[in-house]
Amino acid sequence: MSNVAEQVKKIVVEHLGVEADKVVESASFIDDLGADSLDTVELVMAFEEAFGVEIPDDAAETIQSVGDAVKFIESKQG
Amino acid sequence: MRRVVITGIGMVSPLGSSAEISWQRILEGKSGARRIEGFETEDLQTKIACQVPLGDGTDGTFNPDDFMLPKEQRKVDDFIIYAVAAADQAIADSGWNPETEEEQNRSGTLIGSGIGGLQGIAETAIMMEEKGPRRVSPFFIPGRLINLASGYVSIKHKLKGPNHSVVTACSTGAHAIGDAARLIALDDADVMVAGGTESTICRLGIAGFNACKALSTGYNDEPEKGSRPYDKDRDGFVMGDGSGVVVLEEYEHAVARGAKIYAEVVGYGLSGDAYHITAPASDGDGGYRCMKAALKRAGISLGDVDYVNAHGTSTPLGDEIELGAVERLAGDDAGSLTMSSTKSATGHLLGAAGAVEAIFTALAIRDQIAPPTINLENPSVETEIDLVPNKAKKMEINYALSNSFGFGGTNASLVLKKVES
Numbered sequence: 001m002s003n004v005a006e007q008v009k010k011i012v013v014e015h016l017g018v019e020a021d022k023v024v025e026s027a028s029f030i031d032d033l034g035a036d037s038l039d040t041v042e043l044v045m046a047f048e049e050a051f052g053v054e055i056p057d058d059a060a061e062t063i064q065s066v067g068d069a070v071k072f073i074e075s076k077q078g
Numbered sequence: 079m080r081r082v083v084i085t086g087i088g089m090v091s092p093l094g095s096s097a098e099i100s101w102q103r104i105l106e107g108k109s110g111a112r113r114i115e116g117f118e119t120e121d122l123q124t125k126i127a128c129q130v131p132l133g134d135g136t137d138g139t140f141n142p143d144d145f146m147l148p149k150e151q152r153k154v155d156d157f158i159i160y161a162v163a164a165a166d167q168a169i170a171d172s173g174w175n176p177e178t179e180e181e182q183n184r185s186g187t188l189i190g191s192g193i194g195g196l197q198g199i200a201e202t203a204i205m206m207e208e209k210g211p212r213r214v215s216p217f218f219i220p221g222r223l224i225n226l227a228s229g230y231v232s233i234k235h236k237l238k239g240p241n242h243s244v245v246t247a248c249s250t251g252a253h254a255i256g257d258a259a260r261l262i263a264l265d266d267a268d269v270m271v272a273g274g275t276e277s278t279i280c281r282l283g284i285a286g287f288n289a290c291k292a293l294s295t296g297y298n299d300e301p302e303k304g305s306r307p308y309d310k311d312r313d314g315f316v317m318g319d320g321s322g323v324v325v326l327e328e329y330e331h332a333v334a335r336g337a338k339i340y341a342e343v344v345g346y347g348l349s350g351d352a353y354h355i356t357a358p359a360s361d362g363d364g365g366y367r368c369m370k371a372a373l374k375r376a377g378i379s380l381g382d383v384d385y386v387n388a389h390g391t392s393t394p395l396g397d398e399i400e401l402g403a404v405e406r407l408a409g410d411d412a413g414s415l416t417m418s419s420t421k422s423a424t425g426h427l428l429g430a431a432g433a434v435e436a437i438f439t440a441l442a443i444r445d446q447i448a449p450p451t452i453n454l455e456n457p458s459v460e461t462e463i464d465l466v467p468n469k470a471k472k473m474e475i476n477y478a479l480s481n482s483f484g485f486g487g488t489n490a491s492l493v494l495k496k497v498e499s
Contacts, residue, residue, distance in 0.1 A: 016148030038216040045213065 004077070005070045011046045012066060015039065025067035032065075047073060049077070079263040084340040085332050086172025086325030087437045088164035088273075088328060092128030092318045092424050094138035096167060100434075101441045103138075104423045104449045105470045109302035111316050111425055117281050124293040126301035127279045128318035128425030130160065153217035154226070155195030156277035160321035160430075161227035165271050166188070169235055172325035173337060174269055176236060185269040187228040187322060188237030189257040190250040192271035192429025192484070195222030197280040227275050231323075239267040247484030248389070250274045251322060251432030252492055257344035260324050268331045273323035273433035278289025284317065290356055291391060293317060299381035307390035307397050307419035307425075308465055315391040322433030324440075340440040341494040345378075345479070347371030358396050358483060362403030363480060365389070368489035369407055376493040378477060380404070381411030383493070385448050385473070387439045387480040390419025391426045398459055400481065405461060416473060418466035422452040425479065433439030436492055439480045443496045447472050 009023045029035040030041060044060045047053070047069055052074040055063070056078050063069050084217055089097035089165060092110025103110075110128040121124040128494025131138025142151055145163040163188075169175075176182040202218050203371045220226055225243035232241050240261050244254040258272035277286075287293045294314040297304035305316040349371060351364035366441065373379060390397050397419075405412050416422050420438050427434050442448055454467035464471070 015149065017147055038220075041216040045215065049213070 002074070004073050007050060008047065008069050008073065010065060011050060012043065015046060016073055023066055025070065026065060028065045030064070039040070051077065053077070080265060081329035082262045082326050082343045083329050083487055084324050084343065084440050085327045085334050085337040086168040086174065087340060087440065088167030088171060088323045089434060089437055090130055090140050090160045090163050091320040091434060093097045093428070094131065095140040097437050097441070102167050104147045104420055104438065105447065107452050107468060108452055109305065109423055109452060110318065111304050112183060113301055114279065114369040122281065122284050123288045124284050125298040126294070127284070127317060128316055130319050134295065138164070147287045150237045154221040155198040156192050157194060157275045157321070158221065158227050158230055160319070161273070161276060161323065162230050162275060164275070164321040164323035165231040165235070169271060172327070172379065173307055174325060174327070176269070178184060178287065182236045182238040182316070184239050184267055185237045186241060186258060186267045186271070187232045187237050188240065188242040188244065188254050188261070188270055188272040189227040189231060190244030190246070190254040190274050190429055191224045191227060191276055192245065192247045192250050193276065193278050193283070194224040196278050196283050198222045200280065200282040202401060205472050212294065213487045215430065217476045231271055235271070237271060240270070246488040246490070247486055248426065248428050249482040249484035249488045249490040250429035251434065252436065252480065252482035252490035253348070253432065255343070255433060255436050256348070256490055256492055257325060259343040259346060262326055262328050262495055268328045270326045271323060272326055273357070274412065274430040276428045276430040277319045279317055279319050286449035287317060292356070300372035302452055304340065305392045305422050306420050307388070307392045307451055308401065308457050309454050310456045310458040311396065312394060312445035314393055316425040318427040320427050320434065321430050322437050324433065324437060339497045339499070341443045342497050343492060345372035345376030345491070345493025347375060347491045349453040349489045351489065353487050356485050358399050359487065360399060362399040362406070364487055364489045365400055365483055366403040366407055369403070369479065369481065369491045372479065372491035372493045375475070375488040376495070380408045380415070383479050384416060384475040385442055385478040386415065387435045387442070388417050388419045389481040389483045390451070396483070400483070401459065401461060401463070405463065413462040414462045416448050416466060416471065418449055420449050420450040425493070432480070432490060433482050435482070436494070437480045439494050443475050443478055443494060447476055450477070
């Protein structure tokens, strides 16, 4: 797992209070990890803070799963 | 009007993590005041407060994890956590678990707070100045709103009846219980989870009340002596945190399910001083009329009341004004009256005070004992009323009255009555 993926996973575990083994790439924040719409807003903010990237609102809407987040952040950093 | 009784009690207070623990410590004459922990007090005039004792949940300490998941705690200010904890306890104590749609629709919440999420507002404002508005959490607003105490409790326990809140400074808890009792009396609900909650012990809270000259400043080196209602050396109130919540229930509803009944809410009175934003009217007229209204509703006079749980905050002005109003209303019956201030032990829980004190008043009726006014060494005025200095007093209590007065000149009195089983 990449560094970004490791860190994303850690943030998700911390914010959503879920078991680490459930935070797989395909896991949807809302459908699989019990987040609500406010949780996802906060998650995106936490990603911005942790990775020093800006995630505009229209991009944030496309980030629905752990994998989406990793992909977006890696594309910004690459 | 339908009769309303108290069938469950819950509390998080500076004296402990439950109503029973807090009550036992009050009867033992213990104080909840300590040097402030958790933030810098070097530049604050007041360095003492009655903070909720945090811990692992043993020995009366409060462990928030027992009531709310850590990820949920992160989203809210402490006043919501305290209310959720007190409501959990009160609902469990009452044994009322609304399961059917109809039962849920007939069960509501009415929990207030004087100030709400002061600490979170202060911290978020500073953070926004440093990092910009995009860093403000989506949980900032819902975690600070006063009525979200009712909101969280209603969601957790599926209470779909009236969902309400009260904000009347230090009268909040009494108004919440009084208003909730009326909702039941008027048949808007059968059960109401009602009370008050507060968490203002933070730098901004202390500085703000210091600026109003409301807090004790002379007992920083002996905190447990700081809250001393009616004593000539009192110099302001000691701030407290916590929550008190009761389950109120229509009498027949409670009897039908065999619920234990602590007391009946037979009187509720409200009044306004229309005088000054922080000082009570010097003639005590607001408090006088408020007690009178509550007694009228109960159909009794102050001479019928055995015990008064005073507002008695330990401020130089307020204590004597209240005492004078009680004496005036009692007339020739003052000599047979017993009145104490449990704020001497808990400090002043602001928006939670009226609810916490209504619970102590109900427990005074249950146990037939008047809790003491601790630190009362030299009364500042002479009175015929027994202020229960320093030692609890066993006595017959059939009727008891609890007073709450708040900034803005807002007053509330509750009258509770013993219910024969």
